[in-house]
Amino acid sequence: MYGDTFNDENFEVGISEKGTVAMANKGPNSNGSQFFVTFRSWQFLDNMHVGFGQVVGKESLAFLDKLAEIEVDNDGLTPKKRIKIVDCQAKEVKKYKIQRRASVDQDKFE
Template sequence: MPRLNLRPLHSSPFAKPFIKKPTSTRYFHATSANMTIKTFFEVSWEGPVLDSSGKQTSKVEEQAGIIKFNLYDEVVPKTVENFRALCTGERGIGYAGSTFHRIIPQFMLQGGDFTRGNGTGGKSIYGEKFADENFIRKHTKPGLLSMANAGPNTNGSQFFITTVATGWLDGKHVVFGEVADDESLMVVKALEATGSGSGKVNYNKKPTIVKSGVL
């Protein structure tokens, strides 16, 4: 069951450390090195409306937005190719129509289970699972795109987007891209506001990837 490592070395219970909430989206600046492949998700959801500064308001409504990604194709080409092909759907499987099934504020958004929709499914373009490519990139900031897994070398289609730095996941999950711009990061923040400490989405309409592809 692909999930994030909430237990170090799969042993004792893991307590997610307290992380100070960023005060500005300026914390999320993207970089341009080693990124030539760009993809996108068009997402729809129900949840709190954010104001212009990114703060949550009391107004709840159905919303839509686009998240653009820059992928680290020179660092982890096999992992990037898996994500790219699942974005286009060119192999007959892909992300379009799937949901973000697990959202934990001040941690991450998890999605990519297009077979079961609950975190127990999904598969890669290489078969059900493929090996960890490398751990060169670290979970150093919000807006990073990383592979969810069920332990070493169990990558499939599930991924997560960080909303804070998550260094305790270094060496356990393969970072393969990042959110491309501030507009996309505002969408990530809006999706984050739909989640809960348990990961359950608090609103009737789960965040859904309506369309995905390559830019």
């Protein structure tokens, strides 16, 4: 869609909530097709990764909790077991407004 990589759009959404969806990158303005979902607040990633969404709903958040229970390597990030998503669905949900960040202390998704 954008070529190999594309520039950071903005850093208005912080990485401060469980379920935040953000772009993975290799440094400034190097976004590609990969993204990550957080299991907890990772505010140290603010201004380094573009947050653009939020996992919502009890079932989806419960699924994140199950994923977070999987044992990881010493790096604290790599699962010891391979995780393979074999099916997924996009469901129509009511719109959720992502509150823009005025300060790190005010990061919150509605």
